[in-house]
Amino acid sequence: MAKKSRTKSRPQTRELAEGEVGPRQPCPCGSGKRYKACHGAPGGAASVYVGRPFDGMPSECDVVALRELVPAATAPLTLKSDADRVVRLCSLLPMAAPAMVRDNGEIWLGLQVQHNFGDPARDLGAVLELALAAEPGVVGLTDQPGEGPRLQDLITDDALDVTVHDGFGFWVADVPESDRAAAEAALEQANSAANPTARLTTVESAYWTNVGPKEHLRWVMPEPEDRLLDALARLHAAGKDVLVEDSRFVGMFRAHGLLAPVWDLPVGTGPEALEEPAERFAADLAAALADDSDLSSEERAARSGLANRQVTLR
CATH class of the missing domain: 3.30.70 (Alpha-Beta Plaits)
Known part of the structure; x- marks a missing residue:
């Protein structure tokens, strides 16, 4: 009598549709978890994953590039509610801060931040709203932002004027020389990790x-x-x-x-x-x-x- 095979038959895996995320693949939200343990889990993460979050935003492709590729770049944004308020979109801010309100009232909004709430555009919109009402300092999210405007809802449709910088000297460009000592170490470390880049x-x-x-x-x-x-x-x-x-x-x-x-x-x-x-x-x-x-x-x-x-x- 023939022995039974010890090899268990494996279930056939379904071929993924184009753009679909497999359960064992990294979750596209950037959490570092597998999809099945994050937004693909029963009940999911805190919010629904948005596959194309910057759709409808001016210069969408550049926004994606600044978030994923470019170490040091900036672009001015124009608010629908207050065209005179200076808001600057930045690829990366010191200590990966979500936003900074400068002493002169300018708002710097950081793109390379992983909140992992499923919709980066909503996260950016929530951070910007907080920054508009904040005193000078660092601004960020501590909880899932919930319903509300996304970044593209808060700004005009003007194409972005992107400036790629050689390094992160723009962090301290408006800071007096006497006050830069505290930022020099972080600036040096960031510059050393920034690959030369040009648009x-x-x-x-x-x-x-x-x-x-x-x-x-x-x-x-x-x-x-x-x-x-x-x-x-x-x-x-x-x-x-x-x-x-x-x-x-x-x-x-x-x-x-x-x-x-x-x-x-x-x-x-x-x-x-x-x-x-x-x-x-x-x-x-x-x-x-x-x-x-x-x-x-x-x-x-x-x-x-x-x-x-x-x-x-x-």
Whole structure:
């Protein structure tokens, strides 16, 4: 009589729909937990996870880039309720503060903060509302903010004027020299961890960075994922995704509902050499996005490969 197999049959796993998060994958809210133990758990986390929180915000792609990619950058915001109040959106603030009310009344709002309440745009809106009524100092959330306006509800629709800084010297630019000693250690540490970064001028939301042994171009794009993957596959199959000699399109990452293609670049490329090739690629991409014909077999193969190329954010 044959022995029974000791190998237990495993249940068939369901194929995930595009954009769906698997139970054992990291929760997209940034908590560091698996999805099944966070927003995917029965009862979930404190609030519903919003997959594209900055949708409808001016310069959405740049906001995502400043939150996920760019170490030191700022952009002024204009409030609907008070156009004269100075509000500055910052990639990162000292000690990763959610917001700071400066002595001169300016409000600095930090993007690189993980509240893990499910909707970063609502978190930012709540922090901004608190800062508008606060005295000078650090402002942040201690509890889930609940219902209320999101950041895009509180500001005008003007496109953001993004400034990428060489370091975090803007933290103390308005502080007298005699009062900077307390901030010098934090400033030095932050500057040492900031990779050189530049925003391209010929296209939107494309950022060159030098991470030491490599240079990258990381380009946040607003198009729906399916259409963008089709277009990128057409260009990849046609050999039109090489920006400069010896560069390589290595994949993409997903952040806040958007795709960001990534290129590896030869060391020494620099941002200036990418301006014209990026502009050319943007034109080719626009043509590919407008092409609604069926993908060829080569393009389908390229699309399958691209869909599986996930890269780390940093």
